[in-house]
Amino acid sequence: MTSEPEVVGPVQERGEIFDVQRVGAYTQFTVVAPGVAAGFRPGQFVAVAVGGENSAMVLRRAFALSGATRGGAFAGTVQFVVAAHGPGTRWLVQRSAGEMLDLVGPLGNPFPLPSAPTRAVLVGGGYGSAPLLALASALLEGGSSVEFVLGAATAARLFGELAARRAVGSVTVLTEDGTAGERGRVTDALPGAIERVGAEVVYACGPMAMLRAVGEIASEAAITAQVAVEESMACGIGVCMTCVLPVRGTDGQSRFVRSCVDGPVFDAARVRWQDVGRLPADLVGAEAMSVPGQGRH
């Protein structure tokens, strides 16, 4: 039911910050980066250098792209959302319009889009909703119907509710502390949403535990869940091998695959969620990790 859009390779470019906006607990950046914008598809991400030229923070920070504008008044800009939770992201949210950022993108595989109109539920946890807004536009353009389920721990950690309402009208909001929408988690509302619209696919982005639960609910409903993971990465371009996840391939064999270039979007049914952070014995090449005589000369 899906077709892979053509993926354009990433570029590295220095771009001027066009706009910085505080949105609840988050900061939304709009950066002039025509090269990144040109290839953007929903689900892809951007890797941003932090700390300036001689920064002691040598690794980029990865953010899902929430949108890109290729034409019109804001030609060649990209948008992404940052949550400050460490020194790198704290440096980033202190930037102002007019300053320059070094970006690499667009990176990773986008959400696969249906080849024919379908009915989709989009599930965002926290600022995981950011890439889903651009996805919703693409789905609507293709004639699909879209319903949003957005959740967060608290109201300040919700993102994109207004934009989601503008885009699709049908939005369910949940917070764990009840400060906005219904009290609860996205997974409480998801089965009902799937049934109500007769969904054929779920798209999700958010914390790993949420993605795993979304995958299970979709599986019970016998539909596909395409989920964008947030794994910690060193490079974002596929060379460092730090961001791997255990994923079952089309050949039935499981491997550690890079969430940057083989993801970040995965079919949830292929990710071995229970084995994340472990080395399952049936993984391709796992037996080579404990060869008899290993380490002996």
Add this chain to the structure above:
Amino acid sequence: MADMSTSLAWFRMPNPVLTASGCAAAGRELHQFFDVAQLGGVVTKSVMSRPRSGRATPRMAETPSGMLNSIGLQGPGIEAFIDNDLAWLAKQGARTVVSIAGGHTDEYVELTRRLRGNPAVYAIEVNISCPNVENRGQVFACDVVASSRVIGAVRRAADPAVPVLAKLSPDVTDITLIARACADAGADGFSLINTLLGMVIDTDTLAPALGGGTGGLSGPAIRPVAVRCVWQVKQAVPHLPILGMGGIRSGLDALQFILAGASAVSVGTAVFGDPSAPMRILAELEQALDERGFASVADAIGYAHRPPAERLVPAAAAPAAR
């Protein structure tokens, strides 16, 4: 413009900037940012005889001016490497240095035999110093006898036309002892240095941050250690060339290694933060050599070892920028 050509034993290259093993995969990803054939060479991620999953995650922790990794040599195995990666690199016209790693001497020999006669191989880097193996206490490069046994066996098994570089660990009491042993065993040069063994504790989980517990420290934080190792090995074994690496992120960093005695340099961790770093560093190095009046890279190799009277400093050179 300085003559940038250089060589590691009889592996000649148009310029002295290469990638570093484990920091460039097999070149394909970086080729999106620059033409890998423009580099002095591509040093591929250490390959073993069989496909290998690598360690469980988390595999990475950022540290001050560096990072800790514990990948555990994830890779496709030599067969798939030759068919896919090496073939691709040859097609691009890249000069490939194949890094090999083994659990025992026989595995190194088997890997070397598989590479024999393959015209895509310009040199072999023998990784006897990866800290991310099960029995860290038995890393070959921490032991004189084990190092020389592996290097000797690889040298005998390798194509005579292909130089063999011994990649050494800084985690030893005296790196020159290991270097001399490798030289005696037939090494044609050295790769200095591999990562330093390190650990980060996650203060939220109250446990080591990496799945493997320990990991290899890389990045600018280790640069002074690497420059010191290059300096010491150049002094101890002056007739063998050195591929220098460890925290290089600018042309001036690269120049430090060359002045300390490296004939070429590998850019590693810098690539993660800046995928076009190798070409930028090459351009900066060329400018730095010109500014100091060096007519060639060759003239600058080991220059810092000269006694003060023989060290010509350009009149215009101000004290080092701080």
